[in-house]
Amino acid sequence: MNEKPILGVIGGSGLYRFSALENVETIEVETPFGSPSSPIVLGTLEGKRIAFLARHGLGHFILPSEVNYRANIYALKQLGVEYVVGVSACGSLRDDYRPGHFVVPDQLFDFTRARQRSFFGEGLVAHIGVADPFCPNLSGLLYRAASGSGATVHRGGTFITIEGPRFSTRAESNLYRAWGMSIIGMTTCPEAFLAREAELCYAVLAHVTDYDVWHTSEEPVSVEMVIRTLSENVQAAQEVIRNLVGLLDGVRTCECPQALSKALITAPEKIPLETRRKLSLLVDKYLPA
Ligand SMILES: CSC[C@H]1O[C@H](OP(=O)(O)O)[C@H](O)[C@@H]1O
Numbered sequence: 001m002n003e004k005p006i007l008g009v010i011g012g013s014g015l016y017r018f019s020a021l022e023n024v025e026t027i028e029v030e031t032p033f034g035s036p037s038s039p040i041v042l043g044t045l046e047g048k049r050i051a052f053l054a055r056h057g058l059g060h061f062i063l064p065s066e067v068n069y070r071a072n073i074y075a076l077k078q079l080g081v082e083y084v085v086g087v088s089a090c091g092s093l094r095d096d097y098r099p100g101h102f103v104v105p106d107q108l109f110d111f112t113r114a115r116q117r118s119f120f121g122e123g124l125v126a127h128i129g130v131a132d133p134f135c136p137n138l139s140g141l142l143y144r145a146a147s148g149s150g151a152t153v154h155r156g157g158t159f160i161t162i163e164g165p166r167f168s169t170r171a172e173s174n175l176y177r178a179w180g181m182s183i184i185g186m187t188t189c190p191e192a193f194l195a196r197e198a199e200l201c202y203a204v205l206a207h208v209t210d211y212d213v214w215h216t217s218e219e220p221v222s223v224e225m226v227i228r229t230l231s232e233n234v235q236a237a238q239e240v241i242r243n244l245v246g247l248l249d250g251v252r253t254c255e256c257p258q259a260l261s262k263a264l265i266t267a268p269e270k271i272p273l274e275t276r277r278k279l280s281l282l283v284d285k286y287l288p289a
Pocket residue numbers: 011012013055056064087088089090164185186187188222223226
């Protein structure tokens with residue numbers, strides 16, 4: 001089946017397969033930035049094609065700092081995807097965002113330090129705008145889809161991405177709370193920024209799995225705790241995606257499809273041919289042939 005997938009889903013911790021898909025086909029994709037974290041599974045949901053990949057690989061062997069975020073996003077772009085949902089486990093930094101709840105965040109705080117966070121460089125400079133890092137339209141639909149699943153869902157909140165792989169100290173956790181952060185994870189930066197550079201609509205479905213380490217009456221986060229909460233939520237996440245697919249009409253009225261239009265600064269004649277070729281999928285529409 002050659003129909004382009006409308007939606008890409010990047011599964012995080014605990015979501016390594018999307019069992020609800022029908023007519024499944026698994027493909028290996030290569031990009032100018034290397035291989036994505038896993039083979040990509042194409043399948044049908046509610047009569048529409050979607051693409052699924054596992055962020056940490058099948059068997060969860062890739063650290064948050066080692067994920068090839070560029071290859072993951074570029075691979076989805078190559079397949080013709082226009083919408084991407086990143087599914088993530090996260091810790092809560094607020095009392096009212098409880099383990100078992102979903103959050104569709106509206107802000108992002110990048111506290112990572114050792115990641116490739118742009119497709120650009122090597123002679124082609126772009127400064128992408130990410131004031132609102134998540135697509136507002138897709139986030140709105142995702143919130144509706146999640147609300148329709150019967151789960152408790154929070155619309156909005158600031159998601160801080162730490163480098164990991166270790167969890168936070170209590171001092172760090174309390175500082176993030178004092179800064180007004182709502183939830184904490186290790187992967188949304190740079191995934192969201194790369195999706196914006198690729199002019200994809202991107203939103204996050206965050207499962208709250210724990211209260212990080214700040215809560216005085218709850219156990220500090222552990223992998224065991226995250227996976228226990230997630231295993232109860234994996235079916236719900238797929239239900240949310242099913243609802244979302246039903247809401248997507250493929251007509252994008254947000255600014256994501258033109259995100260690069262005001263971002264490129266390099267004089268076209270200065271762009272090395274090799275870089276131009278590598279990024280052609282992203283930049284050809286803005287540069288002379
Ligand atoms: C398994 S606990 C820490 C791990 O879980 C989250 O992963 P993801 O965002 O891919 O769901 C967090 O970011 C860490 O990578």
